[in-house]
Amino acid sequence: MMLPSRREILFGAGSLSTLTLISSGVKADAFPTRPIRLVVPFAAGGSNDVIARPWADKMSSSFGPVVVENIAGAGGAVGCASVAHAPADGYTLLLGNAGNQVVIPLASQRPSYESARDFRAIYRLVSNGLAFAVHPSLPVKDLSQLVAYGKANPGKLSYGSAGIGTTNQLAGEMFKSQAELPDIVHVPYRGAAPAINDLLGGQLPMIVAVMTGQLLQLHESGKLRILAVTNERRMAGAPNIPTAIESGMPHLKFDGWFSLFAPRATPEPIISQLAQATHEIMSNASLLEKYRAEVLEPDSDSSPDKAQHIVHEEVERLSPLIRSIQLKLE
CATH class of the missing domain: 3.40.190.150 (Bordetella uptake gene, domain 1)
Structure with missing residues (x-):
């Protein structure tokens, strides 16, 4: 019995790959159509x-x-x-x-x-990183002041996020745990935009949101106040915003x-x-x-x-x- 040649084996393998693509309704050389x-x-x-x-x-x-x-x-x-x-x-x-x-x-x-x-x-x-931001009416300038405010005003803090199960929520829950403020209420939204809008409108005292240029502009214009970011080091695009680590929370890190x-x-x-x-x-x-x-x-x-x-x-x-x-x- 004759064994198949190397060329025949390679041809067979290529044919099998082609058949696999065709069976899934896709031809690699024609993608996308x-x-x-x-x-x-x-x-x-x-x-x-x-x-x-x-x-x-x-x-x-x-x-x-x-x-x-x-x-x-x-x-x-x-x-x-x-x-x-x-x-x-x-x-x-x-x-x-x-x-x-x-x-x-x-x-x-x-x-x-x-x-x-x-x-x-x-x-x-x-x-990127996540940002802890508050409404300007909240009398806090950094995370340590936020912790002190939360302990002095139990039940008065809540934070908005882009939704349940997002990294925004996870970072928010990490903050609650590390700050020993379990009574902070999580308010989930269907994305970051509506949460930011409610913060700007004063319906929320705080959000945890992805750090973006829009958020930074709102901070610089005084419409909200970013207290810290969750990156290990300060962000190149926002060098004046401290990290949570710098702010006394060494385990609050999210890149x-x-x-x-x-x-x-x-x-x-x-x-x-x-x-x-x-x-x-x-x-x-x-x-x-x-x-x-x-x-x-x-x-x-x-x-x-x-x-x-x-x-x-x-x-x-x-x-x-x-x-x-x-x-x-x-």
């Missing part, structure tokens, strides 16, 4: 849009049309679940972060998706990230095409300028494997924290 949908799992106008829409605009001009769709609810879980169960053909993507990719699956009693099982990372777009994801079964050639196209536009000067203007740090050296590794690291880091503060989501 229609608009790609990028799901932002929060309300329009928030910090996620600031990241998603410039990326979509640049991709549309060089790779093919990208349409941003906001699907808010349950701290991002509704939008994430919609992508997890979408066809794995590269035409439905997600802008995900540690909140919806790590915290929600770990803390949910009945998770509607799991990151490792349902998603494939493509590229980390930016990293955030926003990455692109696809349904897990999306063929690797499609993942590679999306990652390569993203890598190319992440050197675009106008895109980098937009991100840095929003106090975001662009990642020009990401990849599917690097982005996936970040998720694994966050699971290891946040799992004990979620257990320690007994965060449980319905």
Whole structure:
């Protein structure tokens, strides 16, 4: 009996790969042939849009049309679940972060998706931090004064976040635990924008929100007051804002990230095409300028494997924290 030659083996392997792509309704060399949908799992106008829409605009001009769709609810879980169960053909993507990719699956009693099982990372777009901000009428200038105010006025503090299970909430609960202020009430919103609006209107005394250029401008104009950020070091785009660590809370640290994801079964050639196209536009000067203007740090050296590794690291880091503060989501 004659054994197949190396050429025949390679041809067979290539045929199998082609059949796999065709069976999923995708041909790698033809992708994309229609608009790609990028799901932002929060309300329009928030910090996620600031990241998603410039990326979509640049991709549309060089790779093919990208349409941003906001699907808010349950701290991002509704939008994430919609992508997890979408066809794995590269035409439905997600802008995900540690909140919806790590915290929600770990803390949910009945998770509607799991990151490792349902998603494939493509590229980390930016990293950032979270900000503790208060209404100007609150008589505090820094985190230590906020702690003192909370202890002197039990039951009077509440904070808004982008939703249940977000990193905003996790940072807020970390603050409550470390400050020994368990009576601070969490008020979840369907995204950052409505929480910020209620803070500006005086309906909320405090928010925990993603640090953005808009938030910094509101701080500089006196419409709100940023007390601290959760980064390990001061942010390059906001050098005058102290960190929580500097403010006497050495364990209050959160370096955030926003990455692109696809349904897990999306063929690797499609993942590679999306990652390569993203890598190319992440050197675009106008895109980098937009991100840095929003106090975001662009990642020009990401990849599917690097982005996936970040998720694994966050699971290891946040799992004990979620257990320690007994965060449980319905």
